[in-house]
Amino acid sequence: MDLPCGTFSENYAQDMGILRTKSQWITLIAFLVLLFACPLFFSDRMLTILTIIGITIISVLGLSILNGYCGQISIGHAGFMAVGAYASGVLCAKLGWSFWAALPCAALAAGAVGLIFGLPSLKIKGFYLVMATIAAQFIIVWLILQLRSITGGADGLAVPRPSIGNFVFRSKSSYFYLVMIITCLGTFLAQNIIRTRAGRAFVAIRDNDLAAEVMGINLWAHKLLAFFIGCVYAGVAGSLLVHYVAYATLDQFPFMNSVWYLGMLIVGGMGNTTGAILGVVSLKLLDELVIIVGPMLSSFGAPPQAAASLGLIMRGLVIIIFLIFEPRGLVHRWERVKAYFRLWPFAYRSNERG
């Protein structure tokens, strides 16, 4: 992390600190205060968007650990979300568990399924792994359809809202608080997971798995651990999503979402927790823009399907443009802007971080 001049680490705790300067603390606290004040001045529609963004951030953080840090590409993340969603949905709706007990179980279920589909990663990588995870997505969806007596199949499953005692998280603002607390905890955890011994092993595996193995990293354990952690995040996100909508259907977890999560990572910046969050926020806002602009097209004489195709084309083009012009994502661009203003008005180039 580039720090301002004159910031010295005098002991180990300071060296490891995520937040080092007063301004960082102030920004964080101001951000949290603003975030939790949102329900006071935002409409329900805005709160829905923010809640969905929060849930997506949880899911993409998992993908960021799995893909951005450990280098194991997964295009089945929406499938793993579906596992968590249906696990917690079935536990709550059919067995009458409370949400708070079902959520960890859903996370573990998604993690376990992730472990199963992570098994091929020991032998294969690159596009072979992409194929295996795409297979995961479709097989999971097919299995959920087959288990119609438990999951409701194509009809879906009505899921109760979470509650504490007599208080039910029914209003938009109460669910917003629930999701945001879990999102903040998840972000904090993700940022710390990658600073542990296992996290550093993930980075080593991403950069060169053979070299990592030679240095004594247990590839088997760490690749599976990465799959487990990534899918636990997906499971939590899936569970939160169905309890928010109060209904679980497979339409909530299409293959396109798996692809789109990877797109968010690319736009935000691979291998960076901030990048994952930036990517989710910017692409979700782009989606909202398309929803607003789409219907306007027909008033300019565009055919009725233009609105639907606009969304697809925009999504594809954004990813293409980022891959060609800014493969390191928004977070890299942001670092460059910060470096520029730190040195302003001098034109010295700061040494770029890799």
Add this chain to the structure above:
Amino acid sequence: MTFLLQLVISGFANGMVYALVAIGLVIILKCSEAFNIAQGHFVMIGGYLGYTYLVEFGFPIWASLLLAIATAVIMGLVIERLTLRPLVGQPILAVIMMTIALSVVLEGLATLIWGGEYKSYHGVLPAVTLQLGELSVPSETTIMIIVSIIAVAVLMLLYRYTKSGLAMRATADDIQVVQSVGIRVTTVYALSWVIASVVGVIGGILLGGISGVMVSLSAVGIKAFAVVLLGGANSLKGAIVAGIILGVLENVSAGYLDPYLPAGNLATVFPFVVMLFVLVVRPYGLFGQVRIERI
């Protein structure tokens, strides 16, 4: 018995088309080590092109095929130049994401141009019936078998006996040597994308004749992935054999097992089961080269 034979024959016809589409994947994979996720979307575009030329313009099948191939050549060239060329030398994830993004854009364009609706041109193709003993093969299946066999044969001949084929095989072998003897690698890349797009479009026209065209026709690409994995990622022969195996197995197993499954539809997951099995048991496929990796 007749039921089984019927399933085998229609499975064989499907399998030949899978093989054809998979050859496009294998050629790109061999030349530029890029995995083209958008291959299935070439098939979908092919189906819609077939609908446009056969039904909307009313051309005969041979003219439609030629026009569709011409369109596919342009599409392949444009896609390679605009999106894949800037990524030469980038990590594999970037290339995979690029082809995924490409597939999304193609889907969007198909929705924009053809409305993303179900279009059918059943019965527009000429009637050719084939009588084998007591079972009669429908004309679409016959055309599918004939055209795909011709296309596969032409491709194999191109690849084996022409100078561009030689350049492609050489590029697959060693890029640096190829560059040092003065072959333009970018031309070879462009050629491989053109071939992929042409075989995809031909496959799309053939499949569209049977099942009609809609955006979900792009799922054929996923079957082609399974074919490539089963046959071995760098083997054309493997793609053909595996295509036929997968087509027949899928049809026969779906024909016999679907009645016993609560939600049926085994054919949609069958390729994935094959894929996972192959990846775990024999990652280099039936005919693929075993690669030894060095640091």
